[in-house]
Amino acid sequence: MSEIRLYITTTERRAEAALSLMTDAFEEEGYAIATMEIDEKNDVWEASVYMFRPEEPEIHERFAALLAADFPGVEIQREVLPDIDWIARSLEGLKPVRAGRFVVHGSHDRGTARAGEIAVEIDAGQAFGTGHHGTTAGCLEVIFDVMRKRRVKRALDLGTGSGVLAIAARKLAPIRVLATDIDPVAIRVARENVRLNGIASGIALETAPGFHSTAFGRHGPFDLVIANILARPLMRMAPQLADRLAPNGDVILSGILASQRWKVLAAYNGAGLRHVKTIWREGWVTIHLDNRR
Missing domain, CATH: 3.30.70.260 (ACT domain)
Structure with a gap:
């Protein structure tokens, strides 16, 4: 078609x-x-x-x-x-992306990681998130920054897509990660990517249409919440997301256009979170907040 x-x-x-x-x-x-x-x-x-x-x-x-x-x-x-196999075509041009100590690459660039880098293999597919979009790369950078400075025991990757962020966090440290998405296809793709990256345990994957899902209570509260979604749903869920955060927790938000930054910050400030920093990439922003006062 x-x-x-x-x-x-x-x-x-x-x-x-x-x-x-x-x-x-x-x-x-x-x-x-x-x-x-x-x-x-x-x-x-x-x-x-x-x-x-x-x-x-x-x-x-x-x-x-x-x-x-x-x-x-x-x-x-x-x-x-034209009718083209865009996935195959896109793989031809996808080069490894480096953010923090992470290098995200497709199967065609397997073995590209340098000494000291953490390789995450993700091919273009049915679920969003190969690491090449500015939002995903921004999240990877902040994940590395947060986890090298403090101990994280439990993390939530909300709207996991391909699973790239959950996989990166789990590879960085032996933590427990809950990865959720409203789309069962994304969960299926993420599960395959977890297997592809050699992760045998530590990541729970669940289809969850909202914070009323029992998954969040069973696996939380979370020291780190990562949500790379879109500005409007992020603003809407601010109080619920803050409620799932453990004391002294960190939040990483992305999928936000630079022009939408202040609205998102206002919603999360209203939910009791404090702005730590903002990373700008390709017209998009990644926002780091915490609940330390």
Whole structure:
């Protein structure tokens, strides 16, 4: 089935503004969105949303309505993408990513870790998280920073996707990790990645649609909570997430556009957490908070 790209052409600043609107409207539903520089000299960028052909009429209408107020008169352009095995194609260009002491690589780069590095093998697949997105790399960097400074016994990887963050934390230290996702396909993929990385124990994987799941009570409270999701659900779950945190605990949040940072911080400050630092990568931020006062 052919994939369609709907996009607008604009400046970098306006493309980032469009991306923020598109994130709220489309990303929770699983649609891919992106910005791309077309002409550096003349500041020409594209902001795109991707869908399959039968979905195009509905998404085109919603995209136009979304842009109407802030982008009056902008032309929505259309591209039909060829049927390509994008997973195989993406693997050709995925190079190892280094963050902290971690190196995340695909099976095609097995053996790439240098002395002292912790290798995590993740191939592009059905679940989000190969380490190449700025949010995942930012989380890896903060995980390493937190765990080298303090002892963590129990960690939660909320919205685990491919399992990359849970695997990294478990490889860094012999801790107990609960990895959850609302999508059973993600849990299946993460379980296979745990096996692929030679982890026999220490990671519990469960499908959990929300904090009302019994999994959190059985495995918590948590010294470290990692949630690489999206800004809106992160803000909504702030009180519940804070309640699952052990005393003197740390929280790592990502999946947050730079423009959304202050809203997320306000939600977690309101839940009693303290901002420690923010890491910026490729227009996205990773936020480290704790409940130490």
